[in-house]
Amino acid sequence: MLRSYFNIALRHLRKNRGYSLLNIAGLATGIVCAALIGLWIEAELTYNHDIPGYKNLYLVRENQTYDGKTDTYRATPGPMAKALPGDIPGIAKTARSGGNSRELFSDGKKTMNINGCYADANLMSMLSLQLVHGNAATAFQQLNSLVISEEMATDFFGKQDPVGKTLKVNNGNDYMITGVFKAPPENGSFQFQWLAPFDIEEGRQAWLRRWDANGIQTYVQLQPTADLAVINRQLKGYLATKGDISTECFLQAMDDWHLYDQYTDGKLSGGRIQYVRLFSLIAGIILLIACINFMNLATANSEKRAREVGVRKVMGAGKGRLLLQFMAESVLMAYVAVGVALLALLVVLPLFNAVVGKQLSLDLFNPLHIVLLLLIGLITGVVAGSYPALYLSSFNPVGALKQLKARGGSAAGFIRRGLVVTQFTVSIVLIISTVIVYQQIHHVKSRNLGFEKDRLISVVLQGELGKHFDALVHDLRQTGLVADAALSQSPMLNIWYNMGGYSWKGMDPSKDVLVTYNGVSPQYIHTMNMRLVAGRDFYEDARADSNSVIINQSMAAQMGAEGRVGGIIRHSNRAYNIVGIVGDFLYNNMYVNGAPFLLYSNAEYPGYISVRFKQDADISKALAQTEKIFTRYNPAYPFEYAFTDVEFTKFFNEEALTGKLAGIFASLAIFISCLGLFGLAAYTAERRTKEIGIRKVMGASVAGLTGLLSREFMKLVAVSCLLAFPAAWWLMNNWLNEYAYRITISWWIFIIAGILAMLIALATVSYQALKAALANPVKSLRAE
Known part of the structure; x- marks a missing residue:
C-alpha cells in the first residue's frame, strides 16, 4: 500500500x-x-568534548569585590596549584599555565615566532595530549625542556624524530626537545604549538610565588567520586587561610568555559x-x-x-x-x-x-x-x-x-492569509534586527575613545629593543613618517594590570577601589593622542617622575577633593603626586564608560612598543622604514606588529557575527516567503482568469488589473508590518539593554523595513499579475 x-x-x-x-x-x-x-x-x-576527561576538568575562578562591585576573573595566585591537592580532598591533579606566549625559536638556520604555553607537566595528562615521540611522565624533568607539536617539529626537523635535539629560545638558552604531540583539537580552548615548564616563568618573576598576586590560570582535575559542591564550599574562603585575602574562589567546569x-x-x-x-x-x-x-x-x-x-x-x-x-x-x-x-x-x-x-x-x-x-x-x-x-x-x-x-473554502483561504502574514512578520522582524545590530556596532565603533586608534601599531617588546629604546625613537622620528613612539606594560586596548589597596585623604576606610594601571615611558600620552585636561605630561627624564602619576577623570571623580593636580594617592606605603589628569579613554570593554585608571612614569617592565605614524604619512612606506629601524636594533627578531584599529574591530566579533547571520537568514526567510507568494499569486491569477477577461472586455487597464491582483497581497504584508514592528522593538530593546553604551531605536528603521518588505512582495506578485492582465481576454473567456 x-x-x-x-x-x-x-x-x-x-x-x-x-x-x-x-x-x-x-x-x-x-x-x-x-x-x-x-x-x-x-x-x-x-x-572541548574531544578531550576524553573533560567532565572532570575545571578552571579555578576568582570573585573579587571592590567598592561593593564583584568582578570575576580567571587569574589566580602562583602557589595555589601546588597547595590545592594537599589542602582539599577530592582534587586529583592541578596544573599552572601562564596563558598564551609567543616566543622566538631558532635552529641556527630557521627562525620563527610561535605561540605556545608555559605550563606544568600535569597539563599534558589532564588534556590527554597524545605524544608521538617522547614520554609525558619524564618530559619536564629538566628545566629547559620543550614539548612541541608535529607541525612545529616538521617545520624545523622535517620527518626526523626531534627528541634530544635542541632549539634556541629568544636567542638565549638552548631548550631540549623531550616530546612531540599531536595538535590539540581545533574545537577547543587550548591552541598551542609548544609547551615548556612553568618553573621557567616562576624563576623569572618572583611575584608568582606570592599568594596575594594573581596572574596565571590554575586547572584542576577532580577525582571521579569528588563532590563539586563540597569542594566549592571549601574553596570559597580558601585564600583567606593563606593571608589577608578576601577573594573568593570557585571551580568552573570545562564544559562551561x-x-x-x-x-x-x-x-x-x-x-x-x-x-x-x-x-x-x-x-x-x-x-x-x-x-x-x-x-x-x-x-x-x-x-x-x-x-x-x-x-x-x-x-x-x-x-x-x-x-x-x-x-x-x-x-x-x-x-x-x-x-x-x-x-x-x-x-x-x-x-x-x-x-x-x-x-x-x-x-x-x-x-x-x-x-x-x-x-x-x-x-x-x-x-x-x-x-x-x-x-x-x-x-x-x-x-x-x-x-x-x-x-x-473560506476557512482555508483565511488560514492561507494567516500563514502568509506569519511568514512576512518573521522576515520583517529579522530585517529590523539586522539593521539595529549593525547600528549598535557602528555606534560603538564611532564613539570617542579618548585616544586616536588610527595609524597606530603595537609591537611586542623582544630582545634588545628595551635597551635601545631612546635611540630607536630618535631614528623613527628622523624618518619624517613617525610622530612618536612609547613603551608600556600593556597594549592600549587590553590593559591587564589592576590592584586594590589605593588610598587618599578623605577616603572611606571601609572601601577598597580596584584601579587599572599601566607603567609607561614619557612619550605615551603624546603617542596615543590622549587629551590632557589638567596639569602636565610626564617629564622626558622618567626618573624625575618616579613618584608621580597621571590619573583619568573617572579616578579623579572617585577621589573627590583629592582627585586634582597636586593631590596625593598612596599604595604600599608609598605616596604618589598627581601631576596630570587625562580624559577618560576606553580599554578592555568598549561598551562601558570610563573606569578608574592611572599611569606610572615607569617602563621598568615594558611589554610593548607603540608607534604613531604621522597623519600625512604613506602607511606602506612608514611600515617599511619602521621595520628597517627595528631590525637594525633587534636583528635576531622578526618585525611583527598589530594595527590598533584592527584589534579594536575584534572587540565586536560576536556582535558582527550576529549581524551577519541575522542578515543572511533574513534574506533567506524573505526568499522562502516570496517563493510561496509567487505560487499563491499564480494560483490567484489562474482562479480569476474569467473575471480578468470580463474586466478587460469592459475596458479595465493593465495597470488597474495588476493593482487589483496585487492589492490583496499588499494588505497581508501591511498586516505583517503591524505585527512585526512591536515584536521587533521588544526583542531588540531587550538585547540592547545588555549594553551600557547603546543606541536608541529609531522609528525610521521600521518604516524602511516595512517599505522594503512591501517592495519585495510587490515585485514577487507583479510578474503573475502582469501576466494575467496582459492575457488575451478571448482565450481567458474561452477557458473552462
Whole structure:
C-alpha cells in the first residue's frame, strides 16, 4: 500500500512540476538554513568534548569585590596549584599555565615566532595530549625542556624524530626537545604549538610565588567520586587561610568555559549560550516558514485535486487512507528537498565557514548527522503536510466532484492569509534586527575613545629593543613618517594590570577601589593622542617622575577633593603626586564608560612598543622604514606588529557575527516567503482568469488589473508590518539593554523595513499579475 501511495505521489509531482519545484525549493532552502545553524550549534555545544576527561576538568575562578562591585576573573595566585591537592580532598591533579606566549625559536638556520604555553607537566595528562615521540611522565624533568607539536617539529626537523635535539629560545638558552604531540583539537580552548615548564616563568618573576598576586590560570582535575559542591564550599574562603585575602574562589567546569563565560556581580549571567539559543530559534522559525509555504501552496492547489478526492471517496477510499496518501506525498517531497539541500550544502558550507570562522563539515558517516537529516525530512514532511492532508481528505465527495468545497473554502483561504502574514512578520522582524545590530556596532565603533586608534601599531617588546629604546625613537622620528613612539606594560586596548589597596585623604576606610594601571615611558600620552585636561605630561627624564602619576577623570571623580593636580594617592606605603589628569579613554570593554585608571612614569617592565605614524604619512612606506629601524636594533627578531584599529574591530566579533547571520537568514526567510507568494499569486491569477477577461472586455487597464491582483497581497504584508514592528522593538530593546553604551531605536528603521518588505512582495506578485492582465481576454473567456 505504501508503494502505491508513493507511486501516486511521484505521478503528482511529475504532473505539477511548477508547484513541485516551488515547494521543493522552499523546503530545501529551509533545510539548508537549519542544517548550517545545526552544524554551528553542534560545534558550540561540543567545544572541548574531544578531550576524553573533560567532565572532570575545571578552571579555578576568582570573585573579587571592590567598592561593593564583584568582578570575576580567571587569574589566580602562583602557589595555589601546588597547595590545592594537599589542602582539599577530592582534587586529583592541578596544573599552572601562564596563558598564551609567543616566543622566538631558532635552529641556527630557521627562525620563527610561535605561540605556545608555559605550563606544568600535569597539563599534558589532564588534556590527554597524545605524544608521538617522547614520554609525558619524564618530559619536564629538566628545566629547559620543550614539548612541541608535529607541525612545529616538521617545520624545523622535517620527518626526523626531534627528541634530544635542541632549539634556541629568544636567542638565549638552548631548550631540549623531550616530546612531540599531536595538535590539540581545533574545537577547543587550548591552541598551542609548544609547551615548556612553568618553573621557567616562576624563576623569572618572583611575584608568582606570592599568594596575594594573581596572574596565571590554575586547572584542576577532580577525582571521579569528588563532590563539586563540597569542594566549592571549601574553596570559597580558601585564600583567606593563606593571608589577608578576601577573594573568593570557585571551580568552573570545562564544559562551561566556552558557552557560560559572562558573570555579573559574581554570578553567572550568560555568554555565548545566548547566541546558541537565538540561532536555534531562528533555525526553527525558518524551517517553519518553509513548512508554511508547503501548506499554503498545497491548499491553494486543492481545487485541482478536488475531483480526484471525490472519485477516490466514491470508490471507497476512507479519510484515513486519503490522509496517509497525502502525508506520503508530503514526506516524499520533504526527502527530495533533503537531497537537494545536501547538494546545496556542499556548495555553501565553505562560504558559511568563512562567515563564522569555523571549519564545519557535514560528515555523512556520522550516525548523528544521518539520524538528524532523516528526522528533519520526516518532521518537515509531517508538519508541512499535516494541514493540507487533513484539508484535502475532509472534502465531501459530492461537493468535491462539483468543486463546491474547493471554491468555497473560506476557512482555508483565511488560514492561507494567516500563514502568509506569519511568514512576512518573521522576515520583517529579522530585517529590523539586522539593521539595529549593525547600528549598535557602528555606534560603538564611532564613539570617542579618548585616544586616536588610527595609524597606530603595537609591537611586542623582544630582545634588545628595551635597551635601545631612546635611540630607536630618535631614528623613527628622523624618518619624517613617525610622530612618536612609547613603551608600556600593556597594549592600549587590553590593559591587564589592576590592584586594590589605593588610598587618599578623605577616603572611606571601609572601601577598597580596584584601579587599572599601566607603567609607561614619557612619550605615551603624546603617542596615543590622549587629551590632557589638567596639569602636565610626564617629564622626558622618567626618573624625575618616579613618584608621580597621571590619573583619568573617572579616578579623579572617585577621589573627590583629592582627585586634582597636586593631590596625593598612596599604595604600599608609598605616596604618589598627581601631576596630570587625562580624559577618560576606553580599554578592555568598549561598551562601558570610563573606569578608574592611572599611569606610572615607569617602563621598568615594558611589554610593548607603540608607534604613531604621522597623519600625512604613506602607511606602506612608514611600515617599511619602521621595520628597517627595528631590525637594525633587534636583528635576531622578526618585525611583527598589530594595527590598533584592527584589534579594536575584534572587540565586536560576536556582535558582527550576529549581524551577519541575522542578515543572511533574513534574506533567506524573505526568499522562502516570496517563493510561496509567487505560487499563491499564480494560483490567484489562474482562479480569476474569467473575471480578468470580463474586466478587460469592459475596458479595465493593465495597470488597474495588476493593482487589483496585487492589492490583496499588499494588505497581508501591511498586516505583517503591524505585527512585526512591536515584536521587533521588544526583542531588540531587550538585547540592547545588555549594553551600557547603546543606541536608541529609531522609528525610521521600521518604516524602511516595512517599505522594503512591501517592495519585495510587490515585485514577487507583479510578474503573475502582469501576466494575467496582459492575457488575451478571448482565450481567458474561452477557458473552462
